[in-house]
Amino acid sequence: MITFTPRDKVSNYWTLIGPILSIILTVIFGLLIFTFLGFDPAETLYQIFISPFSRIDRVSDIFVKACPLIIVGIGLMFCFKANVWNIGAEGQFIMGTLLAGAFALLFPNVETKLLIICMLFIGFIGGALWAFIPAILKTRLNVNEILVSLMLVYVAMLFIDFIVRGPLRDPMSFGFPLSKPYPEGALINKISFPGIGYLGQLHYGILFIIFLIPLTWIFINKTLGGFKINVLGSAPKAARFAGFSKDKITMTVLLLSGGLAGVAGVIEVSANIGQLQPEVSFGYGFTAIIVAFLGRLSPVGILFAGVIIATVKLGADNAQMTMGIPKVVTGLFEGILLFFLLTGETLQKYKIKWSWNK
Amino acid sequence: MGNKKELDILLEAIKINKQFGSFIANQDIDICIERGEIHALLGENGAGKSTLVKILYGILKPESGTIKINNEEITISSPNVARKNGIGMVFQHFSLFPALTVAENILIALDQKIKFKDLILRIKELSTEWELFIDPLKIVSELSVGEQQRVEIIRCLMQNPKLLIMDEPTSVLTPQEIENLFKILKRLASSGCSILYISHKLEEIIELANKVTILKSGKSIATIDAKNTTTKYLAETMVGKEITTLKKVQSKNLSKGIALEIRNLNKANTSDFGISLTNINVTVNYGEILGIAGIAGNGQTELMEILSGETICDKEDQIFLDGVPIGFEDITKRRKLGIETIPEERTLHATVPNLKINENTFLTYFPKYNQNRSFIGKILNNPENSLVESEQIIKENDVRCPEPNPMASQLSGGNLQKFILGRSLANNPKVAIFSQPTWGVDIGAATTIRQKLLNLSQTGKAVILISQDLEEIFQLSDKIAVLNNGNLSEVLSANDISAANVGLLMGGNSKSQNDQEESK
Numbered sequence: 001m002i003t004f005t006p007r008d009k010v011s012n013y014w015t016l017i018g019p020i021l022s023i024i025l026t027v028i029f030g031l032l033i034f035t036f037l038g039f040d041p042a043e044t045l046y047q048i049f050i051s052p053f054s055r056i057d058r059v060s061d062i063f064v065k066a067c068p069l070i071i072v073g074i075g076l077m078f079c080f081k082a083n084v085w086n087i088g089a090e091g092q093f094i095m096g097t098l099l100a101g102a103f104a105l106l107f108p109n110v111e112t113k114l115l116i117i118c119m120l121f122i123g124f125i126g127g128a129l130w131a132f133i134p135a136i137l138k139t140r141l142n143v144n145e146i147l148v149s150l151m152l153v154y155v156a157m158l159f160i161d162f163i164v165r166g167p168l169r170d171p172m173s174f175g176f177p178l179s180k181p182y183p184e185g186a187l188i189n190k191i192s193f194p195g196i197g198y199l200g201q202l203h204y205g206i207l208f209i210i211f212l213i214p215l216t217w218i219f220i221n222k223t224l225g226g227f228k229i230n231v232l233g234s235a236p237k238a239a240r241f242a243g244f245s246k247d248k249i250t251m252t253v254l255l256l257s258g259g260l261a262g263v264a265g266v267i268e269v270s271a272n273i274g275q276l277q278p279e280v281s282f283g284y285g286f287t288a289i290i291v292a293f294l295g296r297l298s299p300v301g302i303l304f305a306g307v308i309i310a311t312v313k314l315g316a317d318n319a320q321m322t323m324g325i326p327k328v329v330t331g332l333f334e335g336i337l338l339f340f341l342l343t344g345e346t347l348q349k350y351k352i353k354w355s356w357n358k
Numbered sequence: 359m360g361n362k363k364e365l366d367i368l369l370e371a372i373k374i375n376k377q378f379g380s381f382i383a384n385q386d387i388d389i390c391i392e393r394g395e396i397h398a399l400l401g402e403n404g405a406g407k408s409t410l411v412k413i414l415y416g417i418l419k420p421e422s423g424t425i426k427i428n429n430e431e432i433t434i435s436s437p438n439v440a441r442k443n444g445i446g447m448v449f450q451h452f453s454l455f456p457a458l459t460v461a462e463n464i465l466i467a468l469d470q471k472i473k474f475k476d477l478i479l480r481i482k483e484l485s486t487e488w489e490l491f492i493d494p495l496k497i498v499s500e501l502s503v504g505e506q507q508r509v510e511i512i513r514c515l516m517q518n519p520k521l522l523i524m525d526e527p528t529s530v531l532t533p534q535e536i537e538n539l540f541k542i543l544k545r546l547a548s549s550g551c552s553i554l555y556i557s558h559k560l561e562e563i564i565e566l567a568n569k570v571t572i573l574k575s576g577k578s579i580a581t582i583d584a585k586n587t588t589t590k591y592l593a594e595t596m597v598g599k600e601i602t603t604l605k606k607v608q609s610k611n612l613s614k615g616i617a618l619e620i621r622n623l624n625k626a627n628t629s630d631f632g633i634s635l636t637n638i639n640v641t642v643n644y645g646e647i648l649g650i651a652g653i654a655g656n657g658q659t660e661l662m663e664i665l666s667g668e669t670i671c672d673k674e675d676q677i678f679l680d681g682v683p684i685g686f687e688d689i690t691k692r693r694k695l696g697i698e699t700i701p702e703e704r705t706l707h708a709t710v711p712n713l714k715i716n717e718n719t720f721l722t723y724f725p726k727y728n729q730n731r732s733f734i735g736k737i738l739n740n741p742e743n744s745l746v747e748s749e750q751i752i753k754e755n756d757v758r759c760p761e762p763n764p765m766a767s768q769l770s771g772g773n774l775q776k777f778i779l780g781r782s783l784a785n786n787p788k789v790a791i792f793s794q795p796t797w798g799v800d801i802g803a804a805t806t807i808r809q810k811l812l813n814l815s816q817t818g819k820a821v822i823l824i825s826q827d828l829e830e831i832f833q834l835s836d837k838i839a840v841l842n843n844g845n846l847s848e849v850l851s852a853n854d855i856s857a858a859n860v861g862l863l864m865g866g867n868s869k870s871q872n873d874q875e876e877s878k
Contacts (some may be wrong), residue, residue, distance in 0.1 A: 230713075234710045234713065235707070242689075243725075
């Protein structure tokens with residue numbers, strides 16, 4: 001039998017050893033699986049773990065990939081800390097993008113970057129409105145927010161599909177479901193470093209993270225609002241005893257996370273795509289759930305978690321492209337990595353005892 | 359132990375050891391139960407009583423030690439084995455399925471096969487034989503707590519036990535129900551069934567038991583004859599030090615205006631398991647303690663919530679403070695007005711276990727720091743603001759902490775309660791409302807807490823004490839009312855009402871119910 005007993009304090013030893021051991025175990029299992037499936041194991045691991053770091057422009061691409069994950073993850077952090085389960089960030093991401101994109105397309109010739117600033121706000125509102133639906137149903141009628149937010153993802157997906165095939169389709173798109181390209185003012189430019197030039201796809205949207213993370217940290221640790229969220233998540237009755245309104249907090253965290261998902265969508269599309277298309281998200285809203293938890297619901301943790309997940313995703317893409325490894329296999333590998341990382345975390349909090357008798 | 363052979367020993371446990379992590383729950387415990395004896399197991403919370411009986415019933419496995427039944431060594435590896443060896447147990451928190459009938463509940467626990475019709479006959483036989491009146495076809499959720507306990511006892515009796523273990527059986531019963539239970543237990547014992555009776559109520563033990571084994575910090579420190587001892591001796595052996603008695607000063611020359619008035623308070627129940635409060639009328643004066651007795655689950659939680667402001671009244675003029683209606687004020691406003699509540703649940707309600715003490719202080723203190731602050735200052739209001747206050751509360755209330763500013767979960771029950779009390783009293787309330795303030799607290803801390811309640815009333819504050827513990831109610835209250843099924847009885851002066859009367863009120867129509875059953 002295996003018994004888990006909670007540690008009195010989080011073990012420093014395991015905090016250090018846990019992640020390292022997780023990576024080692026992932027590598028061992030990865031080697032076994034890739035060998036078994038007939039791929040060169042060393043080459044595959046190189047592609048997944050090392051190739052994203054092999055050139056400076058590739059490293060900057062990690063941050064580009066991590067950018068939406070981190071922004072959405074931070075938003076979800078507020079919800080999960082308050083025990084509010086917003087699973088629909090993907091839909092909020094889409095709706096934020098769509099609303100801001102539709103707004104941008106109203107001004108086809110605007111070049112001033114004021115437009116993108118407006119779009120960020122509108123994207124926030126779009127995402128927040130989509131999150132408002134589960135929020136109002138939860139606070140007024142106590143409807144489960146997991147179901148509502150998840151279902152609305154599919155509504156949002158079909159809605160953007162309808163919009164880019166119908167009302168907003170570019171007549172010049174040769175029948176492709178694409179909107180007109182964004183005006184110049186709606187685009188986020190790549191950062192040009194003096195003397196170096198562009199670093200991969202690295203764009204000014206990264207600045208948003210640099211400003212978001214410290215702000216979130218201050219909010220969670222140094223304000224009454226952050227304290228309220230924390231208490232509601234740990235002990236709802238105690239929150240009521242303190243006089244914190246559960247409905248207000250639930251509403252706030254859902255709007256906040258929806259809004260941030262919308263902002264992430266605006267940044268992603270304005271920086272990398274430049275027009276509306278049926279698929280704008282590639283699952284960022286769902287992957288961000290893992291990022292939020294892997295980052296242990298702390299802003300700095302989410303920054304690192306976003307980078308780790310982005311690295312493995314890019315590495316997996318590389319492996320697919322250069323070696324023809326199927327997506328399911330790299331997906332499996334990502335799953336193994338997550339499994340061991342989360343197991344390692346359990347070891348920090350629990351002691352494990354093995355006993356062989358019945 | 360030269361006379362061992364003369365004794366008719368049923369069960370003997372020798373040098374039982376059990377550890378949970380670094381915590382030693384049982385250390386070299388010896389206990390010896392004779393046939394037909396009522397043997398009490400006495401000890402404070404955490405002394406190891408429950409651990410020991412769980413070992414005897416096969417729920418826990420000891421690290422070392424031997425258990426003998428009829429002088430034969432056996433290993434009780436599961437409750438099944440225990441039952442086969444004639445050991446039955448009635449748990450403190452009943453293990454019945456509320457949605458099933460009495461008979462179905464008994465059937466589930468039976469090891470032998472029996473036809474349902476025969477089972478019902480057998481239950482009826484047993485219930486008349488032992489005067490445990492119960493209808494086997496009734497659904498358990500419709501039964502009162504006392505009746506549920508009867509079901510548990512019948513369930514044990516079905517197995518013809520040689521030893522019946524009862525874990526704190528009276529904590530949920532009215533005095534009348536307790537009296538009935540004692541009659542049954544005494545009859546059982548005289549029929550040859552031994553009873554191991556766990557309690558921390560001293561009077562009960564002296565009344566009921568033949569012998570008492572006292573546990574302290576996981577060790578058995580004495581086994582004495584229960585008939586030749588006093589409650590004082592038992593208490594002091596159990597605690598290991600002399601008990602200070604409460605000081606109640608009678609001469610109070612304080613103004614005794616009405617502090618809190620509840621007028622025609624009705625509140626419909628909104629949850630599946632709650633109780634509706636109906637037509638509650640009561641006043642509390644300054645300098646007075648109002649005791650509200652009653653068995654848990656009769657509306658105490660709901661009353662507490664509506665007094666604290668966690669739920670808002672339907673009408674504003676249902677609660678008055680100093681003559682001003684406050685029914686619509688929320689808990690934060692009521693705190694500002696001087697009403698402090700100490701809820702029954704210490705963790706997860708009064709405090710958050712995984713937050714530090716200063717953060718738990720901040721929980722009810724945050725509005726204080728918002729006075730005279732700028733807009734930004736209010737936003738940046740955070741738990742660091744209450745570091746000084748929390749240290750003061752810890753110091754002034756003798757809260758023993760394992761480290762400076764620990765998490766609430768690191769404090770023992772008694773110390774946590776002292777902190778919660780200190781936090782409320784530091785707000786200098788006009789009215790203090792307590793729910794089960796000494797529930798599960800060791801006797802030393804309980805005395806301190808009770809003395810604080812008395813001091814409060816003696817300095818002119820109004821106190822409401824909601825408690826299941828009748829002893830506590832009578833010890834402290836100036837006037838007493840009983841809460842039963844959401845109704846509050848007439849308020850009587852503590853001098854005019856007897857424990858038996860309170861017991862009748864607690865049971866509601868329990869007496870007439872008994873009559874009905876007997877006439878069947």
